[in-house]
Amino acid sequence: MSPATPSPIAFPDVILPQSASQLRTEVRSFLDEERARGTVLGRPDSWLAGWDPGFSRRLAERGWVGMALPTEYGGAGRGFLERYVVIEELLAAGAPVSAHWVSDRQAGPSVLEHGTDEQRRFFLPRIAAGQCFFSIGMSEKGSGSDLASVATRAERTTTGGWRLTGTKMWTGGAHANDYAIVLARTDETEDKHAGLSQFIVDLRAPGVRIEPIRLMSGEHRFNALHLEGVELPGSMLLGRRGDGWKQVTGELAFERSGPERYLSTFPLLVSLLRELEQRSVTAEQLTHVGILTARLHSIRRLSLGVAASLDAGAPADIRAALVKDLGTRLEGTLTETVRSVLPTPADPHATPGSHPELLAFALLHSPGYTLRGGTNEILRGIITRGLEQH
Structure with missing residues (x-):
């Protein structure tokens, strides 16, 4: 590797775009309106515990959900730094953003980068409109931070689709959301990081069973997501088969x-x-x-x-x-x-x-x-x- 290659922990010095100041003012004005409505309560952990789909839709009407998604797919095309200004204002205020949080933060960019055009045109406009909410199915028992050891299996069906079997743990919002992006093993290989693929799973599909995992406070935020032979069409493979780890x-x-x-x-x-x-x-x-x-x-x-x-x-x-x-x-x-x-x-x-x-x-x-x-x-x-x- 060349000595001139930047260190992986070298951070650029960032200057926010000129639009950031006006954008911040607009968000604070919106939050004042929502406080008057009684929806913004200044609570900690609002991105996990503040599930309010109505708030998410009103935010989307301002163009503040899916901000970094291209306008072609219903997004605002404004970039990650402008999105950053919006979300830090929302979090600092303790606004209830958890309904759209994973969709906006992860699912949207993932579908944009790896999805088919059909997947992009179906999911991304709905995410940007605050009408489609995602969970992430990664962790399992004995496979938390070491995701390469996942036991969930995806097998080909005779109709060209997939059958998913396994249990995902700590799946936030699965009891309330619409879809989950699930990591599963599609091929047995010597390299445990190979042979993994991602799938988009309808959380209301037959064979999906959701079991609550409650916090010490008694709150229901997380779940065990049981996939009991869930049948998926081939079009719900996200990205290329075997590229799941990447x-x-x-x-x-x-x-x-x-x-x-x-x-x-x-x-x-x-x-x-x-x-x-x-x-x-x-x-x-x-x-x-x-x-x-x-x-x-x-x-x-x-x-x-x-x-x-x-x-x-x-x-x-x-x-x-x-x-x-x-x-x-x-x-x-x-x-x-x-x-x-x-x-x-x-x-x-x-x-x-x-x-x-x-x-x-x-x-x-x-x-x-x-x-x-x-x-x-x-x-x-x-x-x-x-x-x-x-």
Whole structure:
């Protein structure tokens, strides 16, 4: 490899487009309208826990779902950096974006890159209109971050279609969404990374059984997705047979690098600042807030660098893994720091939106921060191998 090749963890310094400032103003005005409507409640983890299809459709009417998709397929054609401005405003406000989140973040770009023209023309306009919601079927028992060991099988049928058998775990939103992109083994090979393919599965098809997996809070966000001989037409193969691993690793750059990887608990920091405004603040409290703010700013710059790479069509999987590792650790640190700066007891039964209730919500969600999207230990292995190869 040439010495001039950029390091896989070299992040470009990003300047947002001139349109970003006006776009940010427009989004904040929209959020003010939604607060008046009672839909934006400033909650942590809103991209996971805020399922509101009506909100998603109103957002889509503004052109803010499927922003980076080409206008030919119903998108706005505005690029990943402008999309970044919109989603960081939504997450900072704790807006209920989980209904369209996976469709906008992963499924749309994946179908655009790997799908047939028939798939693009069917799915992408519906995604951009906030009318088609996706889940992702990757993880399994014994096959979480190590996706190459998946046991779900896809077998050819006599009619030229596929029959899927297996169980996907931690499939977010499968009980409410329309489709799932499922990774399955289509061929037995010595190389475990080969012989994998992706399929688009109708979540209401015969043979699909969805079993709830509840969080500690009792919330139903995740599921075991049982595929019990689900029959698919040949047209629901996404991309080329055997290219599933390559497609998934490219897709994970979208999943691991966005603002949701460090802003999930940001509304709790906002709540802390509002509480501190009503008190006499010590220098130590201000120091803790300053450290959190500095870390947020730094990780945001890295995350923007990945968005710029995606905008340019450049590989970003290693940089995305680094952002995810740093960002999700900060999410947990932020929650614990807020609890130490202002020792208010967490109370899940307190008034919704109050500081004790938001703190309890963030704490109950905290075990998942460093797990979802790939455990941080696995991500560090990806980063290390990338640096060794460089």
